[in-house]
Amino acid sequence: MDRLRQRADFLAVANGARVNSAAFVVQSRRREDLGPIRIGFTVTRKNGTATERNRIRRRLRELVKRLDVISMRPHHDYVLVGRRAALDRDFAAMLDDLRSALHRLERQGPGSTETARRQPKKPD
């Protein structure tokens, strides 16, 4: 499992499918190559000061680490967008949130790539 680092990759994933949860938003995108699962984290300025943003990102990273690899699908990029609730939400609850979010993403995923492409246009 690799980290997502390039800005272009983040923008590509932002156009994919997304699922909301209490403490975060999950976005994902299927890649054309055969590379490993890649995951990135986004925590914007409006979530708090640098210290708080760091803490949110670290807790999200820890969530992914605890997750069993099977729940994510190969050759996909994932991005977790942090929310302020991630600061003090119970860790076990957040782990359950992430599992169900990935599950919903999977049901939504196959066959519905076109709805997924249309979805991000709405907020614009």
Added chain:
RNA sequence: UCAGUCGGCCGGACGGCCGCUCCGGCGAUCACCGAAAGGUGGCUGGAGAGGAAAGUCCGGGCUCCAUCGACAUACGGUGCCGGAUAACGUCCGGCGGGGGCAACCCCAGGGAAAGUGCCACAGAGAACGAACCGCUUCCCCAUCCGAAAGGAAGGGGCAGCAAGGGUGAAAAGGUGCGGUAAGAGCGCACCGCGGGUCCGGCAACGGAUCCGGCAUGGCAAACCACACCGGGAGCAAGACCGAAUAGGGACGGCUACGCGGGCAGCUCGCUGAAAGGCGAUAACGCCGCGGGAGCGAUGUCGGGCUCUCGCCGUCCGGGUAGGUUGCUCGAGGCAAUGUGCAAACAUUGCCCCAGAGGAAUGGCCGUCACGUACCAUUCGCGAAAGCGGGUGGUGCCCUACAGAACCCGGCUUACAGGCCGGCUGAUGUC
């Protein structure tokens, strides 16, 4: 003991499980990603946020701005004196003013008789020194008392005055005595102000003394004048490597040339055995001129510099995305000694102490401190209310402010809780 004041320090500890980044060693010299540059991957040892890492407000180092050099203008900053420093708007030591019983604290603390400007409201008057109420001599009118001289209160006029009242943030030196019709630095004493001389101090300034009766505010965080300082931009600086696309150079072709010049280095012809000679041509190159574009915030002077002046196919160099580097040994820490009131400096010894880059330094849990609230119990003092302390249990907070981003010196702002020391005042005991 209480209250205050100044300075310094810490800012949870230990353990378990699972991770992250960097450095060193070992190992594979292999696999994966990428067009390439380059990156990722194993085991093991070590290191890994702050006092403010923050705000980005000053000062530097470093880097670039084609080569920036002088002068000036503009703009910005600083503004008691001396010292420290690489430098500063910082720090230290003084001086002056203000506050506090004191320790101590605060001060944008140079120039207002160079000039311009402003001073609301109130008030008569707010800066060519003013006269509202008022005070006073004299003259006139008329009333009362009185035999008269004269006295009392009132109105008007010509003058004098600035004491008292009133307004205001501020009213033209202050207080007292003399003086006067009433008054006034009109005169005198003290204080204040200005000037001179002498003494002390490197200086800011202080002290003494003499002279001048002394109208001549406040605001320069209003313009301004004076002195001093500053070229600009920033690690997204800069250096190296390096796709796609657009543009540039070389070669080949098409017959395209800003102007002019002469030249044979390249070219062609003739000649010669060759070296070379003669001639032609000039589109490359060279020289000159010209046009255009670009060159510090601006100007002048100087010195100049770079690019450019046809189109199509192959190769090459600059550059963008991207990658690597810059990147941490430094005005570095700690200790001792010496110098200095101190800031600090010098010498010697020891130490190596984060280097990320969609951004590591963490996540989850346990135990224990610390703090706090409640309950129980117990001890001391006390008539009691209550106060102070110990022990145990439970809950809360399970830490405040806050996350390095090229590096240093400062300033400013934020901060739960705690520790240590100096000094001052009050009270009690011996």
